[in-house]
Amino acid sequence: MTIKAIVFNAQDNTAVALMDLEKGTVLDLPVGGQTKHVTLIEPIAYQHKFAVEPIKKGQQVLKYGQAIGEATRDIEAGEHVHIHNMVGLRLKAASIT
Numbered sequence: 001m002t003i004k005a006i007v008f009n010a011q012d013n014t015a016v017a018l019m020d021l022e023k024g025t026v027l028d029l030p031v032g033g034q035t036k037h038v039t040l041i042e043p044i045a046y047q048h049k050f051a052v053e054p055i056k057k058g059q060q061v062l063k064y065g066q067a068i069g070e071a072t073r074d075i076e077a078g079e080h081v082h083i084h085n086m087v088g089l090r091l092k093a094a095s096i097t
Contacts, residue, residue: 003018004018004019004021004025004027005018005027005029005044005050006018007029007036008063008064008065009063009064009066010031012031012062012063012065013051013053013055013059013061013062014050014051014061014081015027015038015050016048017044017045017046017048018047019046020043020045020046021040021043022043023040023043024040025044026039027039029052031052036052036053038050038051038052038077038078039078040078041077041078041079042079042080048080049061049063050078050079050081051079051081054075054076054077055074055075055081056071057071057072057073058070058071061081067089068088068089069087069089070089072085072087
């Protein structure tokens with residue numbers, strides 16, 4: 001069995017693709033003793049993040065069990081998570097100072 005994506009921490013609302021993944025790919029991701037079922041709604045490139053559950057605008061984006069950014073709009077499960085729909089915490093902090 002090929003592992004196509006990984007969720008690093010049970011608290012995460014994102015996963016990372018371990019290979020290029022096509023739109024429509026169905027993933028069963030082990031998360032904290034459970035399985036999250038995600039269908040990709042767009043292609044996800046190798047090493048890019050995608051949402052494993054809906055993320056609301058203003059909600060923290062979690063990876064490695066840590067907040068890495070904030071959603072700038074609602075993000076659907078299976079959607080690519082990147083600079084077009086989130087702002088990283090370092091960039092947000094820099095714009096405040």
